[in-house]
Amino acid sequence: MRRNDIRNIVIIAHVDHGKTTMVDCLLKQSGQFRDSQLQGERILDSNDLERERGITILSKNIAIEYKGVKINLIDTPGHADFGGEVERVVRMADGALVLMDAAEGPMPQTRFVLSKALEVGVKPIVVINKIDRPDARCNEVVEEALMLLCDLGGEHFMDHFDVIFASGRSGYATLDWNKPGDNMVPLLDMMLETIPGPDVEPDAPLQLLVTNLDWSDYVGRIAIGRIQSGTLRKGQNVDVAKEDKVVPCQVQNLQMFDKLGRVDVEDAKAGDIVAVVGLENIEIGDTICNRGEVNPLPRLRVDEPTLEMIFSINTSPLAGRDGKYVTTRQLKARLEKELERNVALRVRPVEGSEAFAVRGRGVLHLSVLIETMRREGYEMSISKPRVVLKEVDGVLHEPYEVLNVEVPTDKMGPVMEMVGNRRGKIEEMTPRGEYTLLRFSIPARGLIGLRTRMLNATQGTAIIHHRFSGYQPLEADLPRRANGVLISMVPGKAIPYALFALQERSELFVAPGDDVYEGMIVGENARDNDLVVNPTKEKKLTNVRASGSDENIILKPPRQLFLEAALEYVEDDELVEVTPNVIRLRKINLRESDRRRQSKSPGELAVS
The missing domain is CATH 3.30.70.240 (Alpha-Beta Plaits)
Structure with missing residues (x-):
């Protein structure tokens, strides 16, 4: 049977096509929120990194009421590096709003997320967003959307192809792009009319596939998923079907999504998206079943990671000055905690060292993890990214x-x-x-x-x-970095007089007064070789002065190396030193004699 009192809908699109702005607009026009709850833009991008970068990183659930029907909306990331989030949460939905920019049309990530939605049988509604752009080309984008649907095997949706035009920023949806509307009512109506309610078996044994995890300092892990069949009650004894065993547990608390948060409930039925408290060591992909009636659903699988970096503790002479967490034990515990929620991540210890090989979807995927950890107070050394071979x-x-x-x-x-x-x-x-x-x-x-x-x-x-x-x-070797680097030969503080002499043949990474140490990279050489320099050299003082002999020191601003740029810049014999306050570049071997002994050689590629 199908439930008509609920709709589970995921919003998917390419990055920057307006998903989160569209959800904001639906929230504001639903009339269920006080103005104080909806202050500012991109309400769901609550993470500091999401607001700073203007992208969605983590999927989020909200629920709104419309015409007596509860609509569970799931906002997803648009960047390919966070595809693991999309692959998980699309399984909770029966329908999808596929947003496409009215000027750009279907983009690479649109194809990826739509293919994932069609794989699990989700009914798509194509929303042509940003139709108020001066370069909008709505008719062409509709044709491109039809072609994309055919390419991905969605021919069975062609007879009832649903498309609507909207402007999330201006706050309206319309069936005719030449006639701007006043509100989002046409889109809300289309969601109720064309997207079916969940197909459920209320009298069958309980089945709930865990597709997301939350964390609370008070109750620990919180499992999130949609009940496929049966009923789940607060205090119920259940069996959790893991990959290789079955674990008996008890549901301590049960919550359902309501507006921007969650509310406690006594029970939930098939088709509801719920948060379950009290299941120890629950993992994404586990199935919650009735006690003694174990019938697990197909385990959740996501695409394998393609990029690897080596994480290790900070071993530079300046280690421990900024961070709170500087030991291998603390680093290991933090990476293990990240694995609980980040299903596209893989971590393994590196043999013969205290480092960890961390694999992810791309540089952005891993750099978000690194940035989050440094803001939490961790100090680390990160190697050059390398691809995973098969x-x-x-x-x-x-x-x-x-x-x-x-x-x-x-x-x-x-x-x-x-x-x-x-x-x-x-x-x-x-x-x-x-x-x-x-x-x-x-x-x-x-x-x-x-x-x-x-x-x-x-x-x-x-x-x-x-x-x-x-x-x-595997192709042949790719060209390496064209320029060498300037390497400090001594510890101390950078001196303007020394930097002035160096800047004629390089681009500097440090400013006067910055701490430097032996083996630290302080600039980029104009030529292709590495150069050992002294950035702490002071001008010799004499008691003789003559007109014109003293130069006026004018320094160019140093190049600011942000995290992703630094990770992409380093070579195989270099590391990125990450602390809560500073990002530095350094050689793996700090002493020049050690570097000469172990001359530069191409780095090994990770083989899975």
């Missing part, structure tokens, strides 16, 4: 990505040259007004460090997106 029939294969670059037509040359040097192959070139949309197939190794260089070469005008496409035979 051996297929005795041949090494590496991950490949589809790279989409939207760039002004007159700046296409540097983009083509840069991608070509990294063994990228052009697959499609589409003119779009003053811009051209380029699509490449490129090894994932070639993407490391590409974004920063491409933005510099195009004066920040390139829009870059990429997503994983599959594994192909």
